[in-house]
Structures are given as structure tokens and as C-alpha cells.
Amino acid sequence: MLDRTTTPLLSLIRRRRPNYSLEAPFYTSPEIFAADLEAIFEQTWIFVGVEPDVPEPGDAMTVDIGANAILIVRDDDNEIRAFHNVCRHRGARLVHDEKTTVGNLVCRYHSWTYDLSGALIHAEHMGEGFDRKCHGLKPVHVRSLEGLIFICLAEEPPADFDEMAAAMGPYIAPHNIREAKIAYQHDLIEPGNWKLTMENNRECYHCGANHPELTVPLFAYGFGFAPEELDEAEREQAARYGCLVTDSHRAWENEGIPSRMLEHLDDMVTGYRTERLPLDGDGESHTMDTKAACRIPMGRFPSAKMGGLHFWTQPNSWHHFMGDHAVTFSVIPLDAERSLLRTKWLVHKDAVEGVDYDLENLISVWMSTNAQDSELVGFCQSGARTAAYEPGPYSPHTEMLVEKFCNWYIGRMRAHFDTTSPSL
Template sequence: MLDLPTTPLKSLLNERLPGHSLPAPFYLSPGVFAADMEHIFAKHWIYVGVEPDVPEPGDVAIFDIGRYSIALVRDDDGEVRAFHNVCRHRGARLVTDEKTTVGNLVCRYHSWTYDLTGALIHADHMGPTFKRSCHGLKPVHIRSLEGLLFVCLADEPPADFDEMARRMGPYIAPHNVRNTKVAHQHDLIEPGNWKLTMENNRECYHCGTNHPELTVPLFAYGFGFAPEEMDEHDRAQAERYGCLVDTNHAAWEAAGLPSREIDELDTMVTGFRTERLPLDGDGESHTLDTKAACRKLLGDLPSAKLGGLSFWTQPNSWHHFLADHIVTFSVLPLDAERSLLRTKWLVHKDAVEGVDYDLDNLIGVWMATNQQDSDLVGLCQHGARSPAYQPGPYSPNTEMLVDKFVNWYCGRMAAHVGR
């Protein structure tokens, strides 16, 4: 890890040029990374998984946010809860497997036992004055957005989650996340700062020359373009795409599928954006032949040809909802120069692998794309280490969402440390 001179975070925030990438210490400095974990990941709503990660009572899933270990638990009443994965006796990690099923949560060290609501129900040899009710597991704030799970480590989480849920719920509900299963999960350690992973995701400027698989089902025009630089053929294609978006939005919304853009990426504490966009040609899904990867459609969706609903949240997630499957992505920082990208593919809970879907076909496009993006993130991380690095300007036509991510990040950091 590169050892940088200490620069006050306030000064670094003030150095940021609007419309430009961040000064190098934001991608390299262990001190900035520590501030990111304290002010961003410990004080905002963080996407961590889906309700189908813990489908039945007693199911437990563990994930880490920096130094925190969090246990997602489905209790006997079917409610999903979140707790700090730390025994209240002497601090031993309570659950060590990433996923497991339990009757109660039992610490292997001294057998302190907690029920699925987090209450301490057994602790030997603690004396007559010991009060079990004072030593339950520490809860973590958790909210489900139509089956997408978010946690917040702060004592008082941002209150605007309800606003996001109110506006996004109707978009996500038709895909019925709660009635899916995780067909596959892939964890990829990217060789770059978490902000570089997020910046890379927020644009498709690089897609045409780096993502041959992804650009089969996706229209390049859906992610920005510069009309003044186009020839007559490309302008005609862009106009055709614009008409296709308008026509499909009207049809989808008439059928009860909200589709039009909502963009609050840098205007809310819990920033988010969504839009349903058509796929190229006769496209149905994110596959190499653009056809549905799974024969069982989600929810009560009437057709496989319903475009792709994209949903982005600050600071660490993006999601693609198709008629036949869902792909969710979360970014969890590991250190100043490494990040964990976790991808999950969800299909109808009754879909059978090898009968209703072929796993390689289901995951192929995004497995290739994730690795390509990871390589690009690594190139940027290497570049940021160079003394020659200086923040470069974003394209106003294709990197608008990158700028909004960085605006959000700088605004939230400034809110906590000042300027």
C-alpha cells in the first residue's frame, strides 16, 4: 500500500475541480480510506444482498463492511434481521461460515446462546445478578426494498430511505425479488480503490472498445453520446433509439411497469437512479443471443421482451432487472487499493438448472464484463500512483453519472468533515 504524505481531508476536498476526477490521494491514501469507511460506509444505507440469501427461518448470511461483521438472520416469524456478528460475552465472532442454517445462534467459545431475534437465552455460570436481557446481540438497522436488503451502521440512519422506497418500489415490485433464488454468486477482488470501481460502472464511454459481450444486448445510445460528433448514419440510429425509448416507455407504463427515468444520484443523501431501457434488436435479456436465459419469467410478467430496468444506489450498488432474471452488484471496500465486487444472479425460485436455464448462458455476459472492468480499474489504480497523474475532465456527454457519483461522494464527505 502506498504511503502518502498526510494531507487534511478538507484540503483535498477543496482541491477537487468540478467535472474532473479526484486528486490521487482519494484513490491511494490509507487515511482517506479510513475516512471513507467512517463517513460513507458507516453512516449511509449500504446494499448487502437479497432476501433470498436467507430464504427460510434459521438461515444466516454473513458479510463484512470494513472492520464490521454483520449477520443477516431470518427469524421464526419470517422477518429478516441484522446483528453485529460479535458475541456479547468476550467478543468472539459468533458465526464463522458465510452461510449456514441454525436453530439458535451459539457462540462456540463459551456456548452463550441467542435466539433468532437476538435475545440471549442461555449463559452458564454468570451468577444471580446477571441480566440476560441486557446482553442480547447488538442490532443493525436493516431495510428491505422489495427484497433488496440495505443496512446502516449509524445510530441514526439517513431518513430518506423511505422516499427512495416509495418511488422505487413500483419499479422493482413486478420482478418479485422475494420469489426468486440465488442461482449463482461470484466474488471478484478488483485491484483498485472502491471509488474507481463505482466510477467505472457509472459510464459506458469505455463499453464499445472493451465489452464485446455486453454490447450485444445493450444499445450504446442508452448511456450518452455526442450528436455533434456523429455522421448521418449514427445520428439516424440515435434518433431511432430515442423513438424506441419513448414508444416502449409508453407501452410498458400502460401495462403497469414504471419505466421513465428518476435521477437523484447527487440530490439526496440516499442517492439513486432508475430507468427501464429497451434491449437491442429483438432483445429479451443480457445474454449473447439476447434471448431469455430462463424459461420461467419473474413475478407475473407477461413477456420476456420487457427491456432492462437499471437501478443504481450510492455508494455501492447497481442492479439489472430483466423479465427472466435479475443481476445485482455490490462493492465492498477491502483497503485503499482493493475492493470486493459481489455479483448475484437471481432466477424464479422454481426454476431448475439444466431444465429452465443453463448456468453458463445465464452468467456469461456479466462474468466476462466484470473481469474486463476489473482489468480497467487496475489500470486506473496503477495510473493514480504515478507522479504524473492529475485529475482529468469528464465527458459531458457520456460521463454525467460519474460526475454525479463524485459530486455525491464529495458532498457527503464534506457534510461530515466540513470544508
């Protein structure tokens, strides 16, 4: 029987069977979890938040990626900066709250003080030979994609972020993320490996049976289907949906709103996918009645019925942008069998809760969906621990994008650990 804790990582990577789920150690092994942090979360661009997390100069937020503590601040010139959240004196954590506002960054241990550019500006009793210029905070690469904040812990980050940003910028810009505010944030600890959370997101094979709230604003044929299993009436409905998508894309793009699908999930290091899709019912937002949840539009659109733009990035995020609000999701690995799913709902910065939007209506679809998905991820994690688990085949009609996620993941692991293999 396979020893799930000592099987060499390289052999697991090399024998991965395409179009099948990963072997159990990828979901259960602490050693492979550590390898994931090294090869994936310390080498690629990671989505961590939005500019409304730090809306004003002096605003700061923190996030932990494995053993790495990261500090993100807006400086006095209104620029977003990121640093290791570690004092250069004796390594104490600088900022302890997830969100705060500061004038300077002051270490509580010995009062070493840094300005918002990361420069050390005060350190008592260090002697005449001490050079403050050599002890500034260690920077972390940070980029804002139209208000979405990404960091990279690698010394040399993947250069293809620029390619992704150039393609995605026109899609996201109309949603005006920088002029939004966070109406609500919810942190959920999912009982599963981070890859199971991502795999679950990359398909909707499970949606019809598990997500009654989510399937209200979404068309059933947008989930994928097997054409050979449809009767004549169902084939006609699927064809009408295909025409609706094509016609919607043409109409939206005629209004200057990019909408057509772009997909580079497994052929770029900074993998991504986007597409704007029509919504069912009244078709305005991800709500139970499919009407806009917020009275004040968040974006600049000619109509309330602009569908929903989805945007996925490897390895850890997905996003939904509507005319009235946006929802962002980030997955942060905690250990081999637990992950943090952080969800943020954004509305226009001038919108007032209870006047312009009802919070329960705004968040109900995804609060329910996240809880349902968390339970499903836990079922998969429990199964991966058993002796009976073996990789199962993906549906070629509804799980193609799960395969693209796993193919991207194995490619990144191979590039980092298997020097004999070609990589992107």
C-alpha cells in the same frame, strides 16, 4: 510535489474541481480509505444482499464492512433482522460462515446462546446478579426494498430511504425478487479503490472498446454520445433510439410497469437512479443472443420483451432486472487499493438448472464484463500511484453520472468532516 499520504483531507475536499476526476490520495491513501469507511460506509444505507440469501427462518448470512462484522438472519416470524456478529460476552465472532442455517445463535467460545431476535437466552456461570436482558446482540438497521437488503451502521440512519423505497418499490416489485433463488454468486477482488470500481460502473464511455459481450444486448446510443460528432446517418439512428425509448416507456407504463427514468444520484443522501431500457436484437435478456436465459419467467409481465430495468444506489450497488432473471452487484471496500465485487444471478425459485436454464448462458455476459472491468480498474489504480497522475476532465456527454457519483461522495465527506459546509 503533493504528499499523497499526509495532505489534509479537508483541503482535498474543499478544492475538488467539479467535472474532473478526484485527486490521487482519494484512491491511494490508507488514511482517506479509513475516512471513507467512517463517513460513507458507517453512515449511509449499504446494499448487502437479497432475501433469497436467507429464504427460510433460521437462515443466516454474514458480511464484513471494514472492521464491522454483520450478521443477517431470517427470524421465526419470517422477518429479516441484522446484528453485529459479535458475542456480548468477550467479543468472539458468532457466525463464521458466509451462509448457514441455525436454530439459535451459539457462540463457540463459551456457549452463550441467542435466539433469532437477538435476545440472550443462555449464559452459564454468570452469577445471581447477571441480567440476560442487558446482553442481547447489538442490532443493526436493516431494510428490505422488495427483496433487496440494505443495512445502515449509523445510530440514526438517513431517513430518506423511505422516499427512495416509495419511488422504487413499484419499479422492482414486478420482478418478484422474494420468490427468486440465487442461481450463482461470484466474488471478484478488484485491484482498485472502491471509488474506481463505482466510477467505472457509472459510465459506458469505455464499453464499445472493452465489452463485446455486454454490447450485444445493449443499444450503442444508450451509452451516451456527442451529437456534434455524428454524421447525418448517425444522427438519424440516435433519434430513432430516442423515439424507441420514449415509445417503449409509454407502452410498458400502459401495461402497469413503471419505466421512466428517475434520478437522484447527488441530491439525496440515499442517492439512486433507475430506468427501464429496451434491449437490442430479440430484446428479452442480458444474454449473447438477447433471448431469455431462463424458461420460467421471474416476474409478472405481459410480454417477454420488457427491456432491462437498471437500479443504481449510492454508494455501492447496481442491479439489472429482466423478465427471466436479475443480476445484483455490491462493492465492499477491502483496503485503499482493493475492493470486493459480489455479483449474484437470480432466477425463479422453481427453475431447475440444466432444465429451465443453462448456467453458462445465464452468467456469461456479466462474468466476461466483470473481468474486463476489473482489469480496467487496475489500470486506473496503477496510474493513480504515479507522479504523473492529475485529475482529468469528464466527458459532458458520456461521464455525467461519474460526476454525480463523485459530487455525492464529496458531499458526504464534507457533511461528515467539514462542519462549516452545508449538506443535504
